[in-house]
Amino acid sequence: MDGLSQPWPWYVAGPLIGLFVPLLLILGRRRFGISSSLRHLCAALGSRAPFFRYDWRAERWNLAFVLGIFLGGFGAGVLLPNSAPLELNPSVVASLQRLGLFPDGGLWPRELFALEALKNPKVFLFLLLGGMLIGFGARWAAGCTSGHSITGLSALQWPSLLATLGFFGGGLLSAHLLLPWFLSGLR
């Protein structure tokens, strides 16, 4: 039971995550990918644009899968939360403090994700904009980290390598330039 609630190291988590590629292939010849669910949700909500006019019901497996992720997040986040606090590299803690974030052992910064933080319209817009880039970019690139960086790379598909380089390049730009700029504006 102890091993179940302690945070898992990379060499346990990584192979487990990699197994979702064969699992979904065997279950129904599905390609492991998560961001397509956002497209199916738009289609199910009745978006009229041609991009959303297709039989989303044929893709219900993907919606069931992300509903499961939601429930798994509830199980591991609320019912049986991680029993040890998040441990960060001290150099990271120092650089975060300079940005006005003070890690408290939780998985996410309260300054950005807590309910009270959302009362600041700048924080709200920050999260909304970040989410929009993720949704927009994932559809443009026809996949996200699961579909490209795990599934596509596993299958040695070169467009997925290109997409992964884009994900990483964009993330570097964001984490080193945009994020400090945004966070300094919050204070």
Add this chain to the structure above:
Amino acid sequence: MSDEFPLQQNPVEQNRAALWPYLLAGVAFGFVAVRSEIVSWYRIYEMFHFASFHMYGVIGSAVLTGALSLWVLRRWGYSLRPPEPGRYRYALGGLAFGLGWGLVGACPGPIYALLGSGVAGALVVFLGALLGTYLYGLLQRWLPH
């Protein structure tokens, strides 16, 4: 109509019962994602500052496991569809995605897991992601692929 990966048509009539395995697989994925801390905004920040091996280890060993599994499964005729042609969509779309990832520190899988964990900010990120997806659907014709 779409130049997305061709949407797979399941020849077998899908009924609700057929969805259970996917729901359970999702539960397992969400559980692993939280337990391994890959849903953590801080872990993503660390990764982009090259300050921890954790995320590199997770993604690297996941790819290795996936590649080995696919190599084995090929013998039984399982394979993934080839990707859509194009360069710009992968490079530029990837860049846009990365910009968002570096800010909110969560990709779509973790967003769902964080929603389930009751993280208020994740709801805003999720709504943003839906909005961004919708926006792409509207602008698709004018974007380079």
